Amino acid sequence: EIVLTQSPGTLSLSPGERATLSCRASQSFSSSLALAWYQQKPGQAPRLLIYGASNRATGVPDRFSGSGSGTDFTLTVSRLEPEDFAVYYCQQYGSSPYTFGQGTKLEI
């Protein structure tokens, strides 16, 4: 099973600042770009933000971007809006079982 480790656990920033979240895999998976990012707000289901490591899902603002390949991936939020403060999870779907990272809490 591929273990995804997200860092930092908590990121404290202010609106307008840039956020950089990391996701590292314990090993490469068959498709090196099979990585997604989700946003979850309290009391809500996760929402798909990024898939294929760098593709924005429908309706996701362009301040969100993903990058990386192999075992190291990054989610960047270029300029934080108040509604961006949430928990973010990465997920790999290149190797079964699919696995999620433990999450990064982005707080004000």
Place this chain on the structure above:
Amino acid sequence: QVQLVESGGDLVKPGGSLRVSCAASGFTFRDYQMSWIRQAPGKGLEWISYISNGGDFIYYVDSVKGRFTISRDNARNSLYLQLNSLRAEDTAVYYCARENYGKFDYWGHGTLVTVSS
């Protein structure tokens, strides 16, 4: 628009059973693979089971293998998860999610299963 609505969550005693359901609408259900993903209180996400669009390929994570059964009824646009031999550590919100080439592009709101005496 795509909607997934879970139901059936409840308080169950250890060793008990429960069936949770997911009603799908807004897309051609039979064309998509579906999964169940759970989230224990205050914890992260755990993918626990998957079923192919025709129901002929099924996967379970080790922690639920032999206790949980996933199924679907394409005529009713519904996904199910039968939970048997429940343990305290199965307490979680259970989400159904549409799988689209590995990524989960739509999620339901979840249904809470609590296992406690």
